[in-house]
Every structure is written in C-alpha cells, then in structure tokens.
Amino acid sequence: MFAFKKLLNDEEKLKIADEILRNLPQWFGIEEAIVEYVNGVRNTDFYVAYHLDKPIGFISIKSNNEYTSEIYVIGVLKENHNLGIGKKLLEVSQKELIKNKVRFLMVKTLGESHSDKNYKITREFYKNAGFYPLEEINEIWGKENPCLIMVKNL
Template identity: 65%
Template sequence: MQEIRQVSLDQDKSKITNNILRELPEWFGIEEAITNYVNGVNGTDFYALYDLNQPVGFISIKANNTFTSEIYAMGISKNYHGCGWGTKLLKVAEEHLVKNDVKFFMVKTLSDSHPDKNYQKTRRFYAKNGFIPLEEIKEIWGEENPCLIMVKNLL
C-alpha cells in the first residue's frame, strides 16, 4: 500500500533524505551536496511517499518569504520513477501552500545549457507539472553547473 505522509521529526527527514539521495547518484552524486541536503531539510515542510511503510520518495519545501516557497530537495527511488508519485508529492505540497496563501512555487535545477540527460528528464517533469523557466544563474552553483530557476503560479 502506497501513501504520502507529512513528516515532522527532523531526524526522520534527514534519514529519509539520506537514504533516497544515495539511491540517485545520477542526480545526487556529490557527497558534499548530499550532506548539505540531509542537514538542510531540517525545519522544512516535508512529505514522504511510503510503500508498505518504507519511505521511497520525498519532497522538502522551504519558505522563501510570505509569497514564495521552493522545492528544497525532492527524490523518488528509481523503481518508482514514471509512476506518477512525483506528481502526487507535488500536488500534496501545493495544496498545503495554497491553504497558506503562498502565491508562487519555485525550483532550482540544472539548466538545459548543461548536457546532462538525467536533468533533461527533471526539467520535463517540472514543465509537465506547470513550472516554467524563469532565469539561468551561473553564480549559484558555478559556471560548470548553471542553475535554472523554474516557477509556478499557484493562484
């Protein structure tokens, strides 16, 4: 049985994040980045996808201000890619944001000016779910990893 639950304990958020991100080296292959995400999910709104009480996906949402929140980190075990669970995690997060009068939802991802095929899938996923490219910024992750900011209007 699969279900999405809100997770409130920071130690559970960190553990889920660590386990899932380590299953996804194509997206999260830099140890320092994994450690930053594992620590950074603390204090965020966090929803996990469970299959038979085993976490297999998550989304962590960070409030930037009263109008805008962003996906801090998101990951789904590879066996669950393409099954619609990423979209369901997004919907649960968006419902919470709308109830709290948040107007914009954003995500930072690797820009399409970088040839990584895995991130092509990531950008397609976000575009399919209503996010549109806003700006590429090379100052966030450096010239070699250009950051694309994508946004979605929640109104």
C-alpha cells in the same frame, strides 16, 4: 498502494532524505551536496511517499517569504519513477501551500545549457507539472553547473 504523509520529526526527515538521495547517484553524486541537502531538510515542510511502509520518495519545501516557497529537494527512488509519485508529492505539498496563501512555488535545477540527460528528464517533469523557466544563472553553482530557476503560479 502508496501513502503520503507529512513528517515533523527532524531525525526521520534526515534519515529518509539521506537514504533516498544516496540511492540516486545520477542526480545526487556529490557527497558535499548530499550532506548539505540532508542537513537542510530540518526546517522545511517534508512529505514522504510510502509503499508498504517503506519510504520511496520525498519532497522538502522551504519558505522564502510569505508569497514564495521553494522545492528545496525532491527525490523518488529510480525503480518508482513514472508511477506518479513525484506528481503526487507535488500535489500534496501544493495543497498545503495554497491553504497558507502562498502564491508561487519555485525550484532550482541544472540548466538547459548543460548536457546531462538525467536533468533533461527532471526539467521535463517540472514543465509537465506547470513550472516555467525563469532564468539560468552561473552565480549559484558555478559555470560548470548552471542553475535554472523555474517558477509556478499557485
């Protein structure tokens, strides 16, 4: 029913990231952030979930150092939430990281001190996937958007 594929072509990465992020305004509603994320996927490992050859989700993983990688950005179209797509994208990317002897996977998301209900769901997704909160800081995105760093041991 669903297919998962690693993409290498930067233009395809940009197109898919742009299309999906623009269809998730509850999480990606700031134009400058969308543009930054889309341009940033170029030098990342990029995995796509397809349904009938249509991209419905992706995960972009960047390497921070030889031991730690980071979920740079992830998005699954809202109508495909709760079908295991995000979980499978994580599994596919983590298999590759483990094969390459990466030890930790981290993610930055909106912190718990912010009341946004959509990001509460996002944090639950990460917790259910084995991530633990490490620290919430204001220095990355500012006081109005506290950044929660979460980490998982691979």
